[in-house]
Amino acid sequence: MSVPYIGILVDGLIYSGIKHGVPYFERIHFYEAACKKHHLIPCYFRLKDLNIETGQVNGLVKGNNGKYELKDLQIPAVIHNRGLFFNNSSKEKLKRLQRSGVMIFNDWNRYGKLMVHQILNRDEDLSRHLPETRKASLENLKEMMEKHNELIIKPNSGSLGGGVILIKRIDNEQWTVTSHQQRWPFTDKLPDILQKKASSKYYIIQQRIPLAKSEGSPFDLRVSVQKNGTGEWQVTGIVGKVAKKGSYVTNVAQGGTCRPLWEIVGGIPELDYDMIYKQIEEFSLQAVKELESHFPSLADVGLDIGLTEDGFPMFIECNGRDLRITFGKAKMMDVWKATYTTPISYARYLLDSKGKGE
Ligand SMILES: Nc1ncnc2c1ncn2[C@@H]1O[C@H](COP(=O)(O)OP(=O)(O)O)[C@@H](O)[C@H]1O
Ligand SMILES: [Mg+2]
Known part of the structure; x- marks a missing residue:
């Protein structure tokens, strides 16, 4: 044989x-x-x-x-x-x-953030976990600035955290826009960087999720959701990404550091690890099933999920080809390995179920 x-x-x-x-x-x-x-x-x-x-x-x-x-x-x-x-x-x-x-x-592993948002937003349960999101345009920026005190403007398609800017209300008239470590105050006249991104068809405008903080820095999570050896979806692992001091993006490429979720949550007395894990799992499994109905061969994604200060999971983005390296950086060796093993178990399942395995 x-x-x-x-x-x-x-x-x-x-x-x-x-x-x-x-x-x-x-x-x-x-x-x-x-x-x-x-x-x-x-x-x-x-x-x-x-x-x-x-x-x-x-x-x-x-x-x-x-x-x-x-x-x-x-x-x-x-x-x-x-x-x-x-x-x-x-x-x-x-x-x-x-x-x-x-x-x-x-x-199919390269999808626009706006499209993913629109697919998930059709489901009422899922929509509670989505920050308000619009296509970038000056008109949408104006409307979003009327509704929210903090906004994120970012490329519609993957950026490793580059090109993400933060807009923040200071008082009734004053705002600031931050890009990397640089900040510009403004009132009516938009700074060039904001004018440019807010009117680009390659960007989206999103309500900023008030991310929970670990030792003063915002963090979010990478959740590996994969199909397994029985052909079912599972959460293979969750790892935290903590922004560099003073930064509002958590990406490793922007100086973020990776730590196990339990370790981060353990340092925040208001948060309950088991409850958070369960909620993330529930949301993630429901979200991938919804996405799968649009992209039938979906079997392995890395979701970026933020937690609000009271631990409620909020969806940030879906990575179609998770590089999985975040788990390695957090020294979660078993989980890191499992992110590679699970797709192979699924491949074995596919072979057997189609009668092509030997
Ligand atoms: N709506 C948001 N609220 C709070 N933080 C956000 C939001 N959108 C993005 N971020 C921060 O910016 C990072 C990069 O954004 P993301 O949507 O994951 O794009 P990419 O990783 O493709 O550059 C996120 O991991 C998060 O730290
Ligand atoms: Mg991301």
Whole structure:
């Protein structure tokens, strides 16, 4: 009985990392261990390595000497997508592969924040967890400034925390806009940076969630929500991201630090860990199911969720390709590993349920 291959579709940087034995983001040995457990062999390739006409792929497979070698194989029946694809020809290629019977999960992993908001907002239970969000326009900015004392303006599509600005009311007339460490006061005339972002179609305006603080700095959470070995959604782990002193964004790329949720919550007497965990879990599972009804192959996301000062979970964004590194940075080794193992368990489930496993 031969051991089936499982495809891991990656982009150029990660691919060259595997080829040359340098880990760029992905922890390949976690995939290897998970595959061994499930009696599978991982094979790593880029989109351009797949030949739909011949049904073959030229991919990297670990050889007996522990080094990765290129091999020509039949395209695996199940592929876990870890690449980001922007152009239409790549998306079309993924669709053609799916039409040919290959199961690719998480194929669609780049979505606009506004679209995700609109999908979740249709459900009444979920909508309680959403900050008010609008497309950027000067008119919407004016309306949002009438309704809220703090606003966030940010790119509609991923930014690693770059390009996020904060607007804050000081008194009846005075406001400030903050970008990174710089601040501009204003009354009627908008500072250039605000004028530009608020009128750009690539930005959204959002009510700022009054995030709970850890030792004076706001924090939010990365919640890994994945499909598991029984084909069901689960919360694989939750990690806190604490903003750098004086910052309003928590991203690691902007100097944020990662800590386990229990550790952060343990330092805040008003917050109850078990209750918070349960509420986040409930919200996250309901949210991914709603998203899945629009994006059928969804199976692995990283949600950014904020907590208000009294511990109520508020949705910030959905990352379609969570780099998972936050768990490593918080030294949550078991959870970090599980974020790699769970998608492989799901791949095994897909293989077995379609009768293609051996
Ligand atoms: N509505 C909001 N309220 C409070 N903080 C926010 C809000 N939106 C974004 N942030 C902060 O900015 C960070 C980056 O925003 P996010 O929507 O996650 O975009 P990205 O990570 O793609 O840059 C968040 O992790 C959070 O710390
Ligand atoms: Mg984010």
